[in-house]
Amino acid sequence: MIQKVVMIGAGNLATQLSLALHENGIEILQVYSKTVASAKALADKLDCSFTIAVNKIEKHADLYVFALSDKALQLVLDEFILPIGTVVHTAGSIPAAIFENYSGNYGVFYPLQTFSKERNVDFSNVPICIESNGSKLQTDLIELATKISNNVHLISSEQRKQLHLAAVFTCNFTNHMYSVGQKLLAEKELDFDLLKPLIMETAQKALQLDPIVAQTGPAVRFDQEIMSSHEKELKDSPVFQKLYRFVSESIYMMHKSK
Amino acid sequence: MIQKVVMIGAGNLATQLSLALHENGIEILQVYSKTVASAKALADKLDCSFTIAVNKIEKHADLYVFALSDKALQLVLDEFILPIGTVVHTAGSIPAAIFENYSGNYGVFYPLQTFSKERNVDFSNVPICIESNGSKLQTDLIELATKISNNVHLISSEQRKQLHLAAVFTCNFTNHMYSVGQKLLAEKELDFDLLKPLIMETAQKALQLDPIVAQTGPAVRFDQEIMSSHEKELKDSPVFQKLYRFVSESIYMMHKSK
Numbered sequence: 001m002i003q004k005v006v007m008i009g010a011g012n013l014a015t016q017l018s019l020a021l022h023e024n025g026i027e028i029l030q031v032y033s034k035t036v037a038s039a040k041a042l043a044d045k046l047d048c049s050f051t052i053a054v055n056k057i058e059k060h061a062d063l064y065v066f067a068l069s070d071k072a073l074q075l076v077l078d079e080f081i082l083p084i085g086t087v088v089h090t091a092g093s094i095p096a097a098i099f100e101n102y103s104g105n106y107g108v109f110y111p112l113q114t115f116s117k118e119r120n121v122d123f124s125n126v127p128i129c130i131e132s133n134g135s136k137l138q139t140d141l142i143e144l145a146t147k148i149s150n151n152v153h154l155i156s157s158e159q160r161k162q163l164h165l166a167a168v169f170t171c172n173f174t175n176h177m178y179s180v181g182q183k184l185l186a187e188k189e190l191d192f193d194l195l196k197p198l199i200m201e202t203a204q205k206a207l208q209l210d211p212i213v214a215q216t217g218p219a220v221r222f223d224q225e226i227m228s229s230h231e232k233e234l235k236d237s238p239v240f241q242k243l244y245r246f247v248s249e250s251i252y253m254m255h256k257s258k
Numbered sequence: 259m260i261q262k263v264v265m266i267g268a269g270n271l272a273t274q275l276s277l278a279l280h281e282n283g284i285e286i287l288q289v290y291s292k293t294v295a296s297a298k299a300l301a302d303k304l305d306c307s308f309t310i311a312v313n314k315i316e317k318h319a320d321l322y323v324f325a326l327s328d329k330a331l332q333l334v335l336d337e338f339i340l341p342i343g344t345v346v347h348t349a350g351s352i353p354a355a356i357f358e359n360y361s362g363n364y365g366v367f368y369p370l371q372t373f374s375k376e377r378n379v380d381f382s383n384v385p386i387c388i389e390s391n392g393s394k395l396q397t398d399l400i401e402l403a404t405k406i407s408n409n410v411h412l413i414s415s416e417q418r419k420q421l422h423l424a425a426v427f428t429c430n431f432t433n434h435m436y437s438v439g440q441k442l443l444a445e446k447e448l449d450f451d452l453l454k455p456l457i458m459e460t461a462q463k464a465l466q467l468d469p470i471v472a473q474t475g476p477a478v479r480f481d482q483e484i485m486s487s488h489e490k491e492l493k494d495s496p497v498f499q500k501l502y503r504f505v506s507e508s509i510y511m512m513h514k515s516k
Binding site: 012070071093112113114116118119121125126127151153155158159161162163165166167168169170171172173174175176177178179180181182183184185187188190192194195196197198199200201202203204205206207208209210211212214215216217218219220223225226229230233234239240242243244246247249250251253254 | 374
């Protein structure tokens, strides 16, 4: 059973995940981060100790959670003095096997969500994607994940990579579409609030109806008149104009091939 | 005061709008549509009469609402026997002045929302964008809009066109990003449900934080390693690969120029 955790990292995901674990009875022994400021900020929230020295990391945790950027993960791993205990990382696109030369017990604990320090996330429905190199650890990780979420899944490294790619479209690219909307409105002195009910309804609709079937707008009906009028409006923003044309083509291609 | 309305059109928007008006005490005298099936379907919901003949449209309504596609709007208008009474359309990209040769009292009543027949929309927070060619009509349209929504705005034709363009990015293009996510998951036999908490959180975040500032993901931090690994994963889907590269570039350009 996993009761004592060391959190390696103090970014958005590390912050939200360690708070959720802490609130659900898991003891966060220590926070490691590269800078005192970020390590201390998180340790203060968790009322635990922190360190910025890899050789000062506590030796007796049940689990070491590497919640770091992909680049930092490899760097920190190389500094560890072998052997480390049981380890997981929280990355979408990195195979579990990155740990195979460092530990006998390793896995992945990937919460599929977008995290900011400014917004507390309700973990109860966040999909937690679990992978491990052994069945005992798998059981322990599922038990740990179930403490914070009702949405726990066994997902292979290959599937997780695809999930991460899909999340880039669904979250990062979607947010960029919101940003373009915001910029276009600002040009005509219109308030971004005008788009908020549309943003919510578009998201809620996708939870109920299949988004491929629910697609609306000029591109899916190939309304060339509106599309060229929109492109003309974007003549002073060549990047948005190209984006408009290209996303429209992609919509049209997806629906033509149905 | 507007009390009796004829609804010209029976599509998604016409259906949801006339239901909202009807529920808030406005009498829908009649529904016009090109086909009996669609005219009757909506008239049945409203318990009113319908017609498919332009010359049978009731003569004594306070307002004629043209809730039609852009193409159909001009076609139906050309069939009308002059003079028509007070008219509005519900289109994003068409100037109010399309009516100037047909009526002395005209305007626009544009609900900025995405509508499907399968989903009832709560109009109370839907932005209703009003425009008119006279101050008496403007007062009447604001009064009518206020019956169904707390979110009523005076918006010029030029601003409305930009709003519509921004809505294409925010709604239609966002929905396409959801669709790409769905397709990618299906390829690895993963359930679209896995992405739903992320879809909702991304939308809710945009209501609270400025989306330009809140942008996350590999493109905004120009993480070339992840981006080229994602592009490689998409090698069998050239359209998605091009889309990935192009949206990433657009994100990078927007943030570089900040």
